[in-house]
Each structure stands twice: as structure tokens, then as C-alpha cells.
Amino acid sequence: MESVWVEVKSAIKEQIPGHSFRMWIDPIQFSKGSDNRIVLSCPNYFSKKRIENQYSDLIETEIKKIYGTGWELVLEVSSKAHKSSSGKQAGSIFPVSNQLVLPKIGNPIMHSGRMLRDHYTFDEFVVGSNNDFAYSAALSLAMGEQTRSSSSLLLMSGTGMGKSHLSQAIGHYISKEKPSERVYYITAEDFTNEMIGSLKNNTSHQFKEKYRNQCDVLLLEDIHFLTGKEHTQVELAMTLDHLFESGKKIMFSSCCLPSAIPKMNDQLKSRFSSSIISHIDTPDFRTRVRILKKKAVRECCNVPDHIIDYLAGELTEDVRQLESGLVGVIAKSSLLGVPIDIELAESVVKNIAVRKKTITIDLIKDTVSKEYGISVVDMISKSRKHNVVRPRQVAMYLSRKYTDQTLQAIGRSFNRYHATAMHAVGCIEKSMKEEVAVKKHIEYISNKLETGLAK
Numbered sequence: 001m002e003s004v005w006v007e008v009k010s011a012i013k014e015q016i017p018g019h020s021f022r023m024w025i026d027p028i029q030f031s032k033g034s035d036n037r038i039v040l041s042c043p044n045y046f047s048k049k050r051i052e053n054q055y056s057d058l059i060e061t062e063i064k065k066i067y068g069t070g071w072e073l074v075l076e077v078s079s080k081a082h083k084s085s086s087g088k089q090a091g092s093i094f095p096v097s098n099q100l101v102l103p104k105i106g107n108p109i110m111h112s113g114r115m116l117r118d119h120y121t122f123d124e125f126v127v128g129s130n131n132d133f134a135y136s137a138a139l140s141l142a143m144g145e146q147t148r149s150s151s152s153l154l155l156m157s158g159t160g161m162g163k164s165h166l167s168q169a170i171g172h173y174i175s176k177e178k179p180s181e182r183v184y185y186i187t188a189e190d191f192t193n194e195m196i197g198s199l200k201n202n203t204s205h206q207f208k209e210k211y212r213n214q215c216d217v218l219l220l221e222d223i224h225f226l227t228g229k230e231h232t233q234v235e236l237a238m239t240l241d242h243l244f245e246s247g248k249k250i251m252f253s254s255c256c257l258p259s260a261i262p263k264m265n266d267q268l269k270s271r272f273s274s275s276i277i278s279h280i281d282t283p284d285f286r287t288r289v290r291i292l293k294k295k296a297v298r299e300c301c302n303v304p305d306h307i308i309d310y311l312a313g314e315l316t317e318d319v320r321q322l323e324s325g326l327v328g329v330i331a332k333s334s335l336l337g338v339p340i341d342i343e344l345a346e347s348v349v350k351n352i353a354v355r356k357k358t359i360t361i362d363l364i365k366d367t368v369s370k371e372y373g374i375s376v377v378d379m380i381s382k383s384r385k386h387n388v389v390r391p392r393q394v395a396m397y398l399s400r401k402y403t404d405q406t407l408q409a410i411g412r413s414f415n416r417y418h419a420t421a422m423h424a425v426g427c428i429e430k431s432m433k434e435e436v437a438v439k440k441h442i443e444y445i446s447n448k449l450e451t452g453l454a455k
Contacts, residue, residue: 004066005028005030005040006030006180009025009028010063011062012025012058012062013025013060015058016058017132017133020132023139024047024051025051027042028040028047028051031076031078036071038071039076039077040075042077043078045346046109046122047104048075048077051075052075064184074259076270094401102207108173114186116164116171117168119298121168121169122138123164124165124169125166126287126290126291128283128284128290128292129284130174130283130284130287131283133278134155134278134279134280135166136171137153137154137276137278138153138166138167138251141153141170141249142170142173142177144249149209149258151232151244151247151249152244152275153251153252153260153276154251154253154276155253155271155280156253156254156255156256156277156278157255157281158255160317160318160322161257161280161316161318161319162322164253167219167221167253169248171183171185171219172221174217182215182217183216183217183219186218186315187221187225188220188222188223188232188339191220191232192226195207195231195232196316208239211240212243217251218243219251220251220253221252223253223254223261223425224255224261224426225260225430226261226268227262227263227264227422227426228262228263228423233265236268237267237268250275253273254272255421256407257273258272260269260418260419262422262423263419268349272286282316283322288312288315288322289309289387291319291323292311292312292323292326295323298332303329304340307340307341310342310346310349311325311345311349315383319353324352325352328352329344330347332347359450361399361403361450364398364399364403365379365380367397368394368395368398368445371391371445372387372391374387374388379395379414380414381415382415392424394428395441396411396414396420396424396425397425398442398445398446398449399413400421402446406418407425
């Protein structure tokens with residue numbers, strides 16, 4: 001019967017992506033077979049759970065093609081995993097500690113940077129065709145299965161697609177499985193501010209020592225914000241060289257490829273580009289349904305399937321918008337004391353769903369030019385006057401937010417290169433974080449676009 005499993009694996013190999021086969025199917029071993037059962041051995045509990053959720057139907061189908069119906073598939077964790085996991089609970093990949101847990105401390109302690117969100121774990125991440133490779137690569141990095149030539153990972157996607165979830169999932173996994181490893185989870189902006197602070201306070205030596213010799217895992221988000229920051233880039237490049245040479249794990253996230261980030265030095269681009277690069281796309285309908293159902297379970301709310309399907313069909317921009325819609329439906333139902341029905345869902349969706357097809361770059365140009373009292377001709381001209389540059393940047397930012405156009409296309413619409421468009425988006429995002437007045441003004445223009453008042 002073991003030869004049959006080899007045949008089944010070969011058949012499955014032709015049906016799923018190569019990275020998925022190597023990560024999940026290939027490590028499975030034939031354990032034993034009886035009258036009507038075939039028992040397969042998984043390398044660990046985590047693998048067993050993923051196989052049950054994602055690939056058990058496929059395996060059973062291929063087994064039935066050979067043996068016919070009436071066979072039961074049983075998955076177990078290998079005896080080696082049992083022996084190496086003394087002190088672990090059944091069904092858990094985390095060791096059981098005899099030490100009492102301190103109250104109100106749920107997050108793993110980060111050695112540096114931001115805390116990790118409780119539910120941003122691999123178990124809570126919904127895997128679909130849009131992110132399967134990113135998930136596998138992130139898990140592989142966390143489990144330490146990377147080689148020296150691929151000890152870093154770059155996750156690339158737009159806002160709200162799950163980059164931060166996978167980044168923090170790596171941190172959660174390593175902190176639980178290998179608590180002695182020092183995990184640093186920070187953004188590129190955090191790194192920049194910390195470096196500037198060390199220069200002002202004459203503590204550069206401590207800063208360098210911290211990131212070069214006291215860090216085992218670096219999770220660095222939003223590297224595209226490094227554009228134009230020359231001193232930060234030089235320091236980060238030297239830090240990464242040290243970490244790479246020491247065999248440390250590194251994960252980056254970005255909204256675009258390293259080669260497309262303007263004003264980035266070649267050494268840093270080379271470091272980023274040498275990573276395994278995985279793009280996370282917009283989830284399809286089926287994946288959106290699974291995301292909503294998982295979120296509903298986490299919110300302890302029973303949402304009817306037809307409401308789930310409606311939300312998945314209407315809220316298509318990103319995961320963040322999807323979850324926001326579900327939370328809005330649950331909250332409104334609870335506050336008003338009414339059941340969750342289509343009418344309630346429609347009232348929530350109309351306030352958050354942006355009809356991108358009605359918001360074009362031309363509409364954005366017209367709206368922004370009127371708000372700032374300039375003409376569209378001025379906006380797309382070569383003028384570098386502040387009263388023209390700022391509205392142009394705002395229009396580029398809104399074009400990125402409300403249309404499906406690429407940075408290259410947005411740049412062309414304003415007679416600029418894509419690097420200028422990216423710089424404009426970054427400038428507005430930074431200004432919105434630092435200045436409340438700017439944020440409110442952008443929100444005001446956004447509201448006009450969304451409600452149709454700009455037409």
C-alpha cells in the first residue's frame with residue numbers, strides 16, 4: 001500500500017502549485033493500512049491541521065481512483081514529532097508551560113518595536129489562491145526551513161491585503177516555538193525615527209548594537225517609506241548585511257517591487273531583491289466568503305449565509321474593507337436590536353462600499369482643482385509652485401486610493417513618472433499622520449467623491 005501513496009502523491013503533484021506540494025504534501029509519509037483505512041503520517045500538528053482543512057478532499061479523491069469507494073483517510077502526527085514535543089499538548093504546536101501565566105498578558109513580549117495583535121496568527125489567516133505562496137513562504141521562514149540563500153522574504157501587496165497579518169504571524173510563531181529568539185517587529189518609519197533619535201542623543205553605538213547583535217528575527221514593514229531617506233538607507237543596508245551574514249531571519253513588506261521604489265540606493269535594492277518575493281492579490285469571492293465566516297466566528301455571531309454572500313459580492317476592495325463591513329453589520333444589529341437581514345446589510349454597505357467605476361482620475365482632478373482653486377491645466381503642468389504641487393499630490397493620492405490604475409498610469413495622467421506618483425502618495429500619507437488638518441481635508445474630499453457630491 002505504500003507504493004499506492006507514492007502514486008497518489010505523483011497525481012497530486014500535477015494538480016497543485018509546486019511550492020504547495022513541497023510544503024504540505026511531499027513531507028507526508030505512509031504509516032499503515034488496514035481493511036478499509038489508510039493512515040498517513042504528518043510531520044507536526046500544524047501540518048496535520050492544514051492538510052485536513054485544505055487537501056484532505058483531494059487526497060481522498062485520488063485514493064478512491066485507485067482503491068474505489070469505502071476507504072477512510074486517517075491523518076496522524078508522526079511518532080518523531082510526538083517524541084520531540086514532550087511537554088506539548090495534543091493538537092497544539094505550542095509547548096505547555098508549568099509556569100503560571102500572568103493575568104492580562106496575552107501577547108508575546110517583543111524585544112523591540114510594536115506589539116503583535118492577538119489574532120494575527122497563522123491559524124487565523126485565511127488561505128486562498130491569492131495568497132497561498134505568501135502563506136507557505138512565511139510559514140517556512142517562521143519554521144526555520146529556509147536555506148542560507150533564502151533566509152529573507154519580501155511580501156508585496158496593496159493596503160489591507162494581509163501583509164501585516166503574515167508578518168505578525170511569523171513573530172507569534174517564533175515567539176511561542178522559540179522564545180529565546182529575539183523578534184523585532186517594526187515599520188521602516190519606526191526604524192528611521194529611532195535612528196534619528198540615537199543620533200540626537202549620541203546613542204548610535206547602542207542603536208547599532210541592538211539591531212546588529214541583539215536581533216534574531218527582523219520583521220520590517222513598509223520599506224517603500226524609505227524613499228529619499230539616504231542616511232537611513234545606508235544604516236539599514238549595513239544592518240542587513242550583518243544579519244544576513246549571521247544567518248538571521250528577515251521579513252520585509254512593501255506596496256511595490258524594490259526596483260520601483262524611487263530614490264533607493266542600489267545596495268539596499270539588491271538586498272531586498274535577493275529575498276523570496278511573494279505578491280498578495282485581491283481575494284476572490286470564495287476566499288472572501290471564508291474570511292467573513294472566520295471573522296463572524298471570532299465575533300461570536302451567527303451571520304446567515306446569504307448575508308455573507310451579499311457582503312462578499314459587494315465589498316471587493318481588500319480584506320480590511322471586508323471585515324469592516326461585517327463588523328458594521330453586527331454592530332448595527334446589536335445596537336438597534338434588529339435581526340441581521342439584507343436591508344440592514346445594504347444600509348451598512350452603502351456607507352463603505354466605494355463604486356470605483358464612478359470615480360475616475362478625471363473626476364478626481366476636477367474635484368481637487370476646485371477645492372484648491374486651481375485649474376486642471378495647472379495641475380498637470382510642469383509648475384513646481386507649492387500651490388500647484390500640493391493639489392497635484394492630493395489628486396495622485398486619491399487616484400491611487402479610488403481607482404485600479406497603476407502608479408505608472410497615474411503618473412502619465414499627470415504628465416509625471418511613476419516614481420513621482422509614488423512620492424506623492426507617500427507625502428500625503430505622511431502628512432495625514434502628522435497633521436490633523438490635512439487628514440480632515442482629505443477625508444472631506446474623499447467624502448465628496450464617495451457620496452457623489454463631486455459630480
